[in-house]
Amino acid sequence: MTAHQEAAPVVRQGSRVSRRRELDAMDTRALRRAVNWFLLVGGTSNVIMQLAMQPVGYGVMQSKVTEGSLFGNPKRRVRTTLGYIAVAMLGGADERAAYRLATNRSHARVKSEPGDTVPYKAFDPALQKWVAACLYMGAESAYTLQNGPLEGDFADDFYRQGMVFGTTLQMPEDAWPASREAFGEYWDETLDDLVIDDPVRDYLMRIVRLEYLGRRIPAWLLRIRRRTVAGHLPPVFRDLMGMAWSDEDQRALDTSNRRIKAVQKLAPRWLRELPIRRRLRDVRRRLAQRVPLF
Template sequence: MQAKSMWRSMPPDVQQQHGQDSEHFRKCLDYLREQSAGELEGIYGPDSMTWVLYREPVILLGGLRAILLQIAHPAVASGVSQNSNFRGDLLGRARRTYTAMYQLVFGGLREAMGAAKRVHSIHGRVYGSLPAGADPRGDGRYRANDPALLRWVLATLIDGAIVVFETFVRPLSLEEKRRYYQETRLAAAQFGLLPEQMPPTLEAFYAWYDEQLAGETLRVEDTALELASLLFNSPFTRGQLDELLTAGLLPERWRETYGLAWGTGEQRAWKLLKGTMRRAINLTPPTLRYVTAWHQAQLRLALARGERPTVMARVLNTLDSYVDVPFSIRPVAVKAPTDDKD
């Protein structure tokens, strides 16, 4: 009933575009089914670079960076401002976003496809008119499933994952970056973009991405500045540390545009923070630092292969059955063997 009511409330031209977007998304789902690693492995699978990057919880530190770059596009900023509970439930929105992200990356195929459908459905309800003078293309309208906006949002996540991983974990080889970028064709399809709607290679992607960062389409206006202020003054991001982390990760132009401090003191603090975090991360055993979602995916695969899951995977999965463990997906159903002595 709610979906029908939403459909009836749409202007006729929006209804037509919504139908076209839905048909296009069905093609994306077909592509995902054909190219996925497997029913149990999910979209990417354990041998993917995507799992290598996203099993590191430090990747989440790029969240504020990505959002600031996303809302530098006036249409994205308007969509977030007009259609989101960003102001009233920032923490809840962040948790739902990260849960969906981990389902897309580490979920089995059915779970990942379900998450992609939910994201597309939510985006389908996000459309509206831009403030006067805020439209870089001239039609005065926006919709979240616009391929140009989807491509920009996804681009900030692709680049952000590489930047954060290399900053805090280790350098990536050119081959690893190329492998990761080719896997983002699957991420694009999850968003609603077919492979041909993305640059074909890592080098082509960065040529386009750098052009966007330096061009005139992106510009920080009042709406973006208001949203940025909310980001840095929420109950869980208030303080200089979040601003320092974001300033250190942002390109120089956008650090200055958002008014983030970057004097001698901030640069020294960033260098110290970056080095300390990198040492701490690399001294922490992988099984202790990887996100719960990765452990749950490993548990799912081990059970399917008739192998004994790790103790860490079982503990985290069991705990997630009782409390909402951060960075998790849905708990994996486990039937403990009768001869289990652990």
């Protein structure tokens, strides 16, 4: 083996690191247009979509990282989840790299044990691809509800930038479908393999009922909450959850969405982005003060 051949793996490794850095520095100006209140309104619905892939559902439900679980420490879980979205959509290279490192440390403990009903591992690229795809679909929905359908070159830019939801984890760049059309095929094919069994469904319904807050929630608020969550789910996921949906529900959801859209149309961008921007400021503060992100 020549000296050049011996050095080649180091060069390739350096190239991978360099490319990862380029991905972390990706300009997300198109994706940023989806940073609005609809992104938060559809948050729980997006969690259901992610956990509909059975290994993801069991990985979250059975996670040993109890100090960061929604039912063990809801404030931390909400902060870290929104922090990830903020960093992916609005952050820079250093913030994305730091958040990936922190996530890796947490994910290292999220893996099944021999004999578990469903095998899973948080570092599985296929699972990360699905989570990224769900987050992308949530962003596309938030944009569309406020601005109408994605079109032309902007649609392509928006989609390409959506890969940051996966590359800010460990998903390889080439795992992201090459085009919007290819993504659609991947999405439709994956829907056929989704399963929400009774344990995961019960877990998700506890989230819908806000049980992680540890206090009584008024019945009228839970009715609105359930309608909102179900309404922001594509029909296939509503069916998997066994959540009924009526014409009356659809009319109520349409009215709510129109009101949100009207208010946001009058609101300045800083106000539309405020909830996510606050999480990004928190991440930056923690990094500056060398406080753990998780």
